[in-house]
Amino acid sequence: MSDKIPVTVLTGYLGAGKTTLLNRILTEQHGKKYAVIVNEFGEIGIDNDLVVGADEEVFEMNNGCICCTVRGDLIRIIEGLMKRRGKFDAIIVETTGLADPAPVAQTFFVDQDVSDKARLDAVVTVADAKWLTERLKDAPEAKNQIAFADVIILNKTDLVSAEELAEVEARIRAINPYAVLHKTQRAAVPLDAVLGRNAFDLDRILEIEPAFLEEGDGHHHDHDHGHAHDHECGPGCDHDHGGGLKHYHDEHMQSVSIKLGEVDPEKFMPWINDLTQREGPKILRSKGILAFKNEPKRFVFQGVHMILDGDLQRDWKANEERQSRLVFIGRDLDGDMIRAGALACAA
Numbered sequence: 651m652s653d654k655i656p657v658t659v660l661t662g663y664l665g666a667g668k669t670t671l672l673n674r675i676l677t678e679q680h681g682k683k684y685a686v687i688v689n690e691f692g693e694i695g696i697d698n699d700l701v702v703g704a705d706e707e708v709f710e711m712n713n714g715c716i717c718c719t720v721r722g723d724l725i726r727i728i729e730g731l732m733k734r735r736g737k738f739d740a741i742i743v744e745t746t747g748l749a750d751p752a753p754v755a756q757t758f759f760v761d762q763d764v765s766d767k768a769r770l771d772a773v774v775t776v777a778d779a780k781w782l783t784e785r786l787k788d789a790p791e792a793k794n795q796i797a798f799a800d801v802i803i804l805n806k807t808d809l810v811s812a813e814e815l816a817e818v819e820a821r822i823r824a825i826n827p828y829a830v831l832h833k834t835q836r837a838a839v840p841l842d843a844v845l846g847r848n849a850f851d852l853d854r855i856l857e858i859e860p861a862f863l864e865e866g867d868g869h870h871h872d873h874d875h876g877h878a879h880d881h882e883c884g885p886g887c888d889h890d891h892g893g894g895l896k897h898y899h900d901e902h903m904q905s906v907s908i909k910l911g912e913v914d915p916e917k918f919m920p921w922i923n924d925l926t927q928r929e930g931p932k933i934l935r936s937k938g939i940l941a942f943k944n945e946p947k948r949f950v951f952q953g954v955h956m957i958l959d960g961d962l963q964r965d966w967k968a969n970e971e972r973q974s975r976l977v978f979i980g981r982d983l984d985g986d987m988i989r990a991g992a993l994a995c996a997a
């Protein structure tokens with residue numbers, strides 16, 4: 651048991667602060683070596699590029715339905731890591747904001763090879779104090795992420811009043827009275843609040859999810875995809891949720907990914923500001939790494955609805971192509987309009 655490698659699953663809805671927390675963990679003086687596995691919604695990997703850390707290795711899982719392709723991918727990556735044992739002290743899995751944590755957590759129990767060598771240390775859920783209340787109404791994944799958490803990081807307390815904070819905390823407690831909860835700005839928590847918790851409690855999960863340990867028969871899928879449209883699970887999906895929580899895949903969620911060359915900041919800044927102000931309610935998440943003309947540093951922007959952040963970060967490396975990449979995630983996005991607007995910012 652004790653020589654099993656601990657795995658921390660980092661979850662939380664789009665833009666809650668998972669990468670912020672991950673970077674905080676990785677930049678702290680910990681003297682440990684972590685393997686980081688990220689799984690991103692959207693065609694162009696941006697997140698893995700924003701994870702800092704010279705010592706860590708970052709592995710990217712495929713996009714897609716976490717219960718099918720991604721789970722196979724997760725197993726494959728972990729098995730690969732196991733072959734190189736001794737090199738890592740722990741594994742951290744950052745799931746997409748749209749992922750249901752159940753199938754990820756389940757992997758550590760139902761897959762024999764994985765469960766022989768790795769143990770789920772804790773599910774850590776980052777919650778956005780500003781937006782969680784809204785998401786609990788329209789995004790079942792957000793609720794499941796809270797329900798499954800052993801540790802909850804209630805982040806972005808700077809964006810809400812004391813009353814709003816108390817309200818969102820009460821909502822969290824109504825779903826999950828057990829998790830240890832930390833209120834933070836910029837996900838500032840001590841490392842030991844998140845790692846090495848030995849907190850995953852299978853009995854509690856079986857109470858809320860009685861079928862958690864049951865592997866499906868490989869054909870039967872009764873997880874609810876949120877609407878009438880039938881979801882085709884790919885081969886290899888052996889995932890079956892019985893009773894307990896409802897599990898959804900939000901198939902209305904789209905991502906628009908754009909690549910272009912150098913960008914003119916004089917065009918880009920007003921465009922992105924205007925776009926996120928106008929379309930902010932629909933754009934749940936936006937992010938990009940931009941090559942501004944005549945600028946040696948990479949400009950990184952991050953948006954959650956209409957709240958935008960952006961700054962110049964590290965230099966472009968000599969061997970790196972000066973390419974701009976943008977991703978927008980949301981419902982009912984006008985992809986053509988967004989794409990045309992972005993391309994018009996070319997330098």
Ligand SMILES: Nc1nc2c(ncn2[C@@H]2O[C@H](COP(=O)(O)OP(=O)(O)OP(=O)(O)O)[C@@H](O)[C@H]2O)c(=O)[nH]1
Nearest residue numbers: 663664665666667668669670747806835836952959
């Ligand atoms: N105001 C405020 N902004 C924050 C805080 N923590 C993180 N952010 C910002 O929120 C945005 C999203 O943070 P990320 O850490 O990228 O969120 P994420 O959960 O990894 O996002 P996805 O992986 O896309 O789902 C970034 O612009 C952060 O700088 C906070 O405590 N307060």
